[in-house]
Amino acid sequence: MxxxxxxxxxxxxxxxxxxxxxxxxxxxxxxxxxxxxxxxxxxxxxxKPVIDALNARVEHGIYGYSYLEDSYYNSIINWYKRRYHWELKKEWFVFTPGVVPAINLAIRAFTRPGDGVIVQGPVYYPFYASIESNGRHVINNPLIFGNDRYEMNLEDLEKKAREPTAQMMILCSPHNPIGRVWDREELKRLGEICNENNILVIADEIHSDLRYPGISFTNYATISEEFAQNSITCTAASKTFNLAGMQISNVIIPNRKLRQQYENIVEATSSPMPNTFAAVAVEAAYNEGxxxxxxxxxxxxxxxxxxxxxxxxxxxxxxxxxxxxxxxxxxxxxxxxxxxxxxxxxxxxxxxxxxxxxxxxxxxxxxxxxxxxxxxxxxxxxxxxxxxxxxxxxxxxx
Ligand SMILES: Cc1ncc(COP(=O)(O)O)c(C=O)c1O
The missing domain is CATH 3.90.1150.10 (Aspartate Aminotransferase, domain 1)
Known part of the structure; x- marks a missing residue:
């Protein structure tokens, strides 16, 4: 190197x-x-700062129950302000032990058995498992592949969003596995369709920090207040800093009612507390990585x-x-x-x-x-x- x-x-x-x-x-x-x-x-x-912070925490020797302090939230809030010009508020955050658990919980919080959840295939396979293992069904809005590039099929989305069972869409942004970083216009059009049809958008933005030179990224919820109010955003430091084994992620829910609904499900199903090492690692990563x-x-x-x-x-x-x-x-x-x-x-x-x-x-x-x-x-x-x-x-x- x-x-x-x-x-x-x-x-x-x-x-x-x-x-x-x-x-x-x-x-x-x-x-x-x-x-x-x-x-x-x-x-x-x-x-290295992550490894140092973890070493110091290990040396302390007592690993009792932990909570997330303001310094943890501030490290993330500052990261988003600095790198994305998105002003997050601490009260929007809900802790979950991973983005896949967060998506499972969202499916339970905001849809009912038998409901349809829209995805854009080919897509990260746990989306299908989360939908189907919770007794909901997949509505596929297939991506279009032409000239070596994938595009969204927004015409098809207009039809799928009107299907009577459709309640939610899981947006993979950036998209795994096809690697697209969606541009603002595509996201805007997608969101307009979802908002018109009361489809709640779960924006999985776990890969947003990993982009190739010259490629910019739009956080879905920053497009407009209406978008922020009709979406939840899943983020984590795990892909960015290689911390997947720490099992920690941040769900951002600006809408108070949706947040309350989500927190109720979190409490009823798992009431997770953060792993003692996870918050230490994430804070050091966002502040010094x-x-x-x-x-x-x-x-x-x-x-x-x-x-x-x-x-x-x-x-x-x-x-x-x-x-x-x-x-x-x-x-x-x-x-x-x-x-x-x-x-x-x-x-x-x-x-x-x-x-x-x-x-x-x-x-x-x-x-x-x-x-x-x-x-x-x-x-x-x-x-x-x-x-x-x-x-x-x-x-x-x-
Ligand atoms: C799009 C996407 N969402 C979520 C995850 C996994 O997140 P977590 O480990 O926080 O459950 C991955 C991991 O590959 C991913 O690619």
Missing amino acids: GAGKYDFDELTDRKGTNSVKWNDLKNRFGHEDLLPMWVADMDFKAP EDWLEELREYLKENLEFLKRYLHENLPEVKVVEPQGTYLVWVDFSKIESDPARLEKLMLNDAKVALDEGYIFRNGGDGFERINIACPRTILEKALEQITRAVRNYQRNL
């Missing part, structure tokens, strides 16, 4: 750390010896360029969908193998790489793979070499 303070090329062995990504492979994929490029966490150490994040974003950009170049030179039949945000890259392998089961076998059995298979994102995901590039470049290179070798062998044996 260039002249930065942080060395993102450093290899840190994650074996033996209860890492879902590295240590649970046999259980999840049936093989132990895979290079893991799947679940969305990074193979980089957190910013900004330079780390800027260096990380440069490194991710270089990894993206590396991936594109590598595939262009070695597997030109494979097409990378250029992401505007996230460290998850959506790659079209359908010219190699369009059958999702055979493509999965090729990646697992032959390439020995664990990826998130396109089909799990449903609705247009078949034939794609989602590759997590948040790792030292040598790991990325090894994965790409293994994939290339396996594909060439596969083609020879067809």
Whole structure:
């Protein structure tokens, strides 16, 4: 890594750390010896101030019940003011132990069994699980893919929002897995449709800090007061600073009535208290992790360029969908193998790489793979070499 303070090329062995990504492979994929490029966490150490703050807290030695102090809220409020010009108020925050739990709770708080929830597939698969495991049903407003780029289908959304069961929309912004950072106009039109039809918008903005150079981001709730009053925003430091195991997220609900409804469900189902280490880590990250994040974003950009170049030179039949945000890259392998089961076998059995298979994102995901590039470049290179070798062998044996 260039002249930065942080060395993102450093290899840190994650074996033996209860890492879902590295240590649970046999259980999840049936093989132990895979290079893991799947679940969305990074193979980089957190910013040094975070590690220092956690060490100091560990040294204290007493780990009793914890609460969130003003300094925690201020670290987030200042981050949003500085980086997004969004003035958050402390009373808008509701703590939950993660964005997926937050979405489950929102479904329970604001919809009833049998109701429909709109999503834009292919999309982050836990959205489907949250909707269906709570006895609601998915209404798909499929994204349009053309000229190597995804767009929202707003005409279709107008129809879906009018469906009698439709009550809620889960907006993935930036979008996982296709990497779009939606522009203000698209979000504005989406919100107008939802507001006209009384569809509550759950804006999952967990990836908003991770954007490629020159790409700006609009927080959904900042578009207008009406948008703020008819939405809840899910945020967390977990993707930005690689703190997913801390299990903490912030749900922002400016509308008092909605917040009360949400808090009632939180109280009735879980009444969570924050993990002792989580608040310490988040506060240090937002207050002192900004330079780390800027260096990380440069490194991710270089990894993206590396991936594109590598595939262009070695597997030109494979097409990378250029992401505007996230460290998850959506790659079209359908010219190699369009059958999702055979493509999965090729990646697992032959390439020995664990990826998130396109089909799990449903609705247009078949034939794609989602590759997590948040790792030292040598790991990325090894994965790409293994994939290339396996594909060439596969083609020879067809
Ligand atoms: C869009 C999106 N939402 C939520 C999450 C997970 O959030 P949490 O770990 O806070 O439940 C992820 C993780 O990959 C994600 O991509």
